[in-house]
Amino acid sequence: MRNPSHAPRSARKNATGAPSSPRSSQDSRFLKGSLLERERVCGKPNCRCARGQKHRSLYLVLSRGKRQRQLYVPKDWEQSVRQWVANYHRIRDLLAHVSDLYWNKVQRRER
Numbered sequence: 001m002r003n004p005s006h007a008p009r010s011a012r013k014n015a016t017g018a019p020s021s022p023r024s025s026q027d028s029r030f031l032k033g034s035l036l037e038r039e040r041v042c043g044k045p046n047c048r049c050a051r052g053q054k055h056r057s058l059y060l061v062l063s064r065g066k067r068q069r070q071l072y073v074p075k076d077w078e079q080s081v082r083q084w085v086a087n088y089h090r091i092r093d094l095l096a097h098v099s100d101l102y103w104n105k106v107q108r109r110e111r
């Protein structure tokens with residue numbers, strides 16, 4: 001069984017020269033949630049974390065009503081997840097803005 005704390009090898013296949021899109025910075029996927037960084041010590045006495053350089057882990061947090069879900073974000077997913085979360089906020093702000101326009105139209109009886 002694969003240890004889930006290790007990144008799957010397939011995630012690094014782009015380095016082999018497979019045609020990965022140069023437009024990956026325009027990734028339009030989106031994801032609702034907020035990002036939470038946690039620091040921890042692993043317990044190994046000779047590790048850098050024992051000297052104060054704690055390990056940093058990123059989590060995606062989603063609150064829905066009283067329930068809160070947390071999801072660990074592996075290092076090689078971090079860039080994508082940060083982008084998707086940012087995309088979500090941008091889309092949400094855009095929707096709110098457009099909705100305001102229609103609110104005003106109804107208020108002014110404009111179709």
Ligand SMILES: [Zn+2]
Binds near residue numbers: 042047048050055
């Ligand atoms: Zn450590």
